Amino acid sequence: MRFYSVISTLALGLGVTLTVSGQRRCGSQLSVERITEAEAHFQANKVEPSTLEVESKSGGKTVLNVYWHVITAGKSLKEGNVPDKQIKANIAQTNKDYSKTGIQIKLVKIDRTFNKLWFNNATQETPEQDAMKKALRKGGPADINVYTVRLEAEPAPHLLGYATFPMDYANNPQNDGIVIKYSTLPGGTEAPYNQGKTFTHELGHWLGLYHPFEGESCSGPGDYVDDTPQEKSSASGCDYGRDTCPDQPGKDPIHNFMDYSDDVCLTEFTKGQIKRIKYKIRTYRGVNC
Numbered sequence: 001m002r003f004y005s006v007i008s009t010l011a012l013g014l015g016v017t018l019t020v021s022g023q024r025r026c027g028s029q030l031s032v033e034r035i036t037e038a039e040a041h042f043q044a045n046k047v048e049p050s051t052l053e054v055e056s057k058s059g060g061k062t063v064l065n066v067y068w069h070v071i072t073a074g075k076s077l078k079e080g081n082v083p084d085k086q087i088k089a090n091i092a093q094t095n096k097d098y099s100k101t102g103i104q105i106k107l108v109k110i111d112r113t114f115n116k117l118w119f120n121n122a123t124q125e126t127p128e129q130d131a132m133k134k135a136l137r138k139g140g141p142a143d144i145n146v147y148t149v150r151l152e153a154e155p156a157p158h159l160l161g162y163a164t165f166p167m168d169y170a171n172n173p174q175n176d177g178i179v180i181k182y183s184t185l186p187g188g189t190e191a192p193y194n195q196g197k198t199f200t201h202e203l204g205h206w207l208g209l210y211h212p213f214e215g216e217s218c219s220g221p222g223d224y225v226d227d228t229p230q231e232k233s234s235a236s237g238c239d240y241g242r243d244t245c246p247d248q249p250g251k252d253p254i255h256n257f258m259d260y261s262d263d264v265c266l267t268e269f270t271k272g273q274i275k276r277i278k279y280k281i282r283t284y285r286g287v288n289c
Contacts, residue, residue, distance in 0.1 A: 030210075030214075032214070042167075046282075047283040049279060049282040049288055060102075062288075063105070064104070064106070065106055065144065066091065066105050067137075067144070067145045068087050068109070068148070069113065069146065069148070070082055070111070070182075071113050071115060071122065071148060072113070079119070080148060084110055086186060089186040089196065093195065093196035094200045101269060101274045103207070118131070118149065122149045122179065123149075124162055129179070133147070133175055133177060137173075141170075144178065145178065147180075148180055148181070148185070149181070150181070151180070159181070160180065160193055161179060161198045162202065163179070166206070166208045166280045177206075178199065178202045178205075178206055184198035185199075192264065195263035200257050201257055208284070209276060209277065209280075210224070211223060211259065211260075213233055213259070216232055216233055225272040225276055227272040227273075228253050228256060229252060230245040230250075231253060234259060235252055235259045238265035253270075256268055256269070
């Protein structure tokens with residue numbers, strides 16, 4: 001199953017909608033129609049990366065910088081003031097999760113902003129999110145901006161995170177980045193989603209991946225990655241043997257970082273997903289790996 005994004009065509013109107021199934025509420029989901037349109041654009045414009053090997057033979061890594069923006073409503077942890085050690089632990093966890101992709105992330109800056117409105121109300125398409133990103137975003141298309149907020153606003157209750165896709169950058173660079181709930185960092189209170197895998201998952205979207213259950217169908221293209229099994233709905237918990245498409249090869253990819261299983265159950269990307277990442281960031285973020 002696969003998903004493709006677009007480079008500089010806001011005219012395609014690729015909006016983001018909230019997923020409503022599963023326990024891990026991720027806001028990075030597009031309609032089947034929009035994904036189909038994006039796929040056509042990607043096929044017409046994709047740029048070949050320098051290598052399609054899962055890992056370069058030299059063992060080299062493509063390093064992407066991370067700017068981490070902590071938004072707080074006060075000085076306490078429950079007000080979003082996560083300590084540096086938690087952020088560094090999440091960077092370490094995500095690098096472990098991406099260790100076979102040829103990509104490594106590097107934390108270059110942590111900043112802290114006290115703003116109760118941003119902390120409480122920033123979510124997709126809210127003025128608080130727009131103001132937050134306008135004030136804080138750093139770098140270019142290959143730089144990862146992460147914002148930790150409360151994510152309990154009325155438009156998106158129980159949302160754990162969301163991200164922009166590579167195709168979004170050219171038309172709205174200011175909006176580019178990843179927003180996650182502060183309590184999902186390692187050691188946070190958002191059990192069973194408190195091992196840092198929300199950042200890993202949303203970074204996957206930022207790099208160009210989609211959910212394996214896209215379209216919620218056993219016959220559609222899904223995420224457009226050939227080696228992720230068909231899945232009709234998002235997983236939850238750690239449901240070993242789950243098979244929502246019994247007439248298709250393979251069990252549900254409950255261990256895939258792009259599914260919605262508990263953090264402890266998420267352990268892998270497929271070779272096809274890694275290949276797609278390389279194509280996506282080469283085409284839309286100018287990163288050659």
